[in-house]
Amino acid sequence: MPATDLQLLIDAALEAGKIATRFSGATAERxxxxxxxGPVTEADLAVNAMLEQMLPAARPGYGWLSEETEDSPDRxxxxxxFIIDPIDGTRSFAEGSRTWAHSLAVAEQGVVTAxxxxxxxxxxxxxxxxxxxxTLNQETINVSERCALDSAEVLAAKPNLQPRHWRQGxxxxxxxxxxxxxxxxxxxxxxxxxxxxxxLRPSWEWDIAAGDLIIREAxxxxxxxxxxxxxxxxxxxxxNGVIAAGSxxxxxxxxxxEPESPGIAP
Numbered sequence: 001m002p003a004t005d006l007q008l009l010i011d012a013a014l015e016a017g018k019i020a021t022r023f024s025g026a027t028a029e030r031x032x033x034x035x036x037x038g039p040v041t042e043a044d045l046a047v048n049a050m051l052e053q054m055l056p057a058a059r060p061g062y063g064w065l066s067e068e069t070e071d072s073p074d075r076x077x078x079x080x081x082f083i084i085d086p087i088d089g090t091r092s093f094a095e096g097s098r099t100w101a102h103s104l105a106v107a108e109q110g111v112v113t114a115x116x117x118x119x120x121x122x123x124x125x126x127x128x129x130x131x132x133x134x135t136l137n138q139e140t141i142n143v144s145e146r147c148a149l150d151s152a153e154v155l156a157a158k159p160n161l162q163p164r165h166w167r168q169g170x171x172x173x174x175x176x177x178x179x180x181x182x183x184x185x186x187x188x189x190x191x192x193x194x195x196x197x198x199x200l201r202p203s204w205e206w207d208i209a210a211g212d213l214i215i216r217e218a219x220x221x222x223x224x225x226x227x228x229x230x231x232x233x234x235x236x237x238x239x240n241g242v243i244a245a246g247s248x249x250x251x252x253x254x255x256x257x258e259p260e261s262p263g264i265a266p
Contacts, residue, residue, distance in 0.1 A: 005114040006129040008058055009104045015054070016047045016102040017120030020087060039090050044068050047086035047102065055082050055104075062106070065237055067206045073235070080108045081233045085206040088117075089181030098122055103183040105209035110231040115210035117187045126187040126210075128217035134190050143220035144195040147248030149174045149256075154249070155185040155197035165200055165258055172256050182242075186211025189244050190218035196245030196253060200225050205237040211244070221250040226259040 023043040048068035056064055059082070063075030066084040075081050082104070087093050089100030098121035106114040113130040126141075128134040134141050146152055152174040161176060163169035177194060179185050185197045186208065212230045215222045223229055225241035243253055 005059075005106050006116070006127060006132075008055070009106065009114055009116040010125070010127060012051055012054055013102045013104055013116045013118035013125065015050060016086065016104075017118055019043070019047050019050055020093070020102070021120050039094060040068065041087070041090060041094055043093065044087045044090055048084070051082075051084055051086060051104070055084075063233065065205060065233065067204065071237070075233060076235060078233075080106055080113075083107055083112075083206050083209040083232060083237075085183065085204075088183040088207055092180040097180070099180055099184060101181045101183045101187075103206065103210045105213065105232075107209060107232040110233055112209050112213035112232060115213040117183045117210050117214060119181075119184060124187070126190065126214050128190075128214040130213065130217070132217065134214045134217035136187075136191055141191045141218050143190060143215065143218050143246040144192045145246055145248065146195045147246075147252075149249065149252045152195040152245075152249050153177055154245075154253070155179060155188065155194050157199065160198055160200050167256055167258055170256070172252070182207040183211050186215055186222075186242070186244055190214045190220060192218075196243070196249040198225075198241070198243045198253060198257075200241045200257075202238045202240060203242055205232050205234070205239065208239065208242050212242075215244045220244060220246055223250075223254075225257060227254055 020043045029042040063078030063081035085103040088103045093100040102118045104116045105112050115128050117126040149172045154174045155177050161171050188194050189197045212222045222244040
């Protein structure tokens with residue numbers, strides 16, 4: 001990983017924030033993508049256009065994967081690839097909420113090596129480079145050390161607590177919280193604000209790539225719902241859910257989850 005990859009992502013995220021905040025979320029033009037793929041706004045596209053110009057120009061040998069760019073198999077032949085969500089939490093953005101993020105990552109041979117999650121309206125910039133730790137606004141962060149589920153606070157959508165997703169149908173007792181941006185959920189775990197997070201549905205790479213590295217560099221554990229390490233730049237850029245936490249809570253969640261269960265939880 002070039003030493004400047006992280007700084008490049010930070011600079012790009014800050015510029016993305018300037019562009020996105022020029023739009024008033026509730027009044028930004030919005031439409032729905034085909035096949036129920038969710039909403040998109042003119043702000044998403046404006047941010048994506050800037051990033052797609054800035055980042056490949058700085059690293060012409062890197063591949064490109066973004067939620068708002070038509071995918072190309074060309075990226076599969078690249079050793080390194082940008083994985084980008086111009087705005088994670090588009091629904092929240094369109095509703096005028098402050099809880100949305102820019103999520104930017106570089107993956108090398110399937111492993112994320114540099115990552116940024118930036119919430120401009122909350123002035124929160126999470127960052128990590130492989131082997132260099134994780135930071136929030138340049139201050140070192142670490143995951144929670146909690147080792148008991150009954151006192152843990154876990155970020156998860158309500159359907160994840162349906163009995164069919166847990167061994168013997170026994171849902172563990174923990175305090176459930178929720179944030180609309182998946183990238184922000186992962187960042188909050190890295191920060192130690194929450195003890196863990198989980199999503200059991202198939203998850204797009206651009207939603208989770210940056211959070212994966214930031215959590216691991218904050219001394220946490222992050223895997224798919226079956227406990228397998230997350231690998232990126234797949235032909236179908238979708239992974240089998242996410243579980244992330246400090247080692248104690250991660251182990252307890254993993255032990256009690258069904259590796260596979262009928263249906264998909266959002």
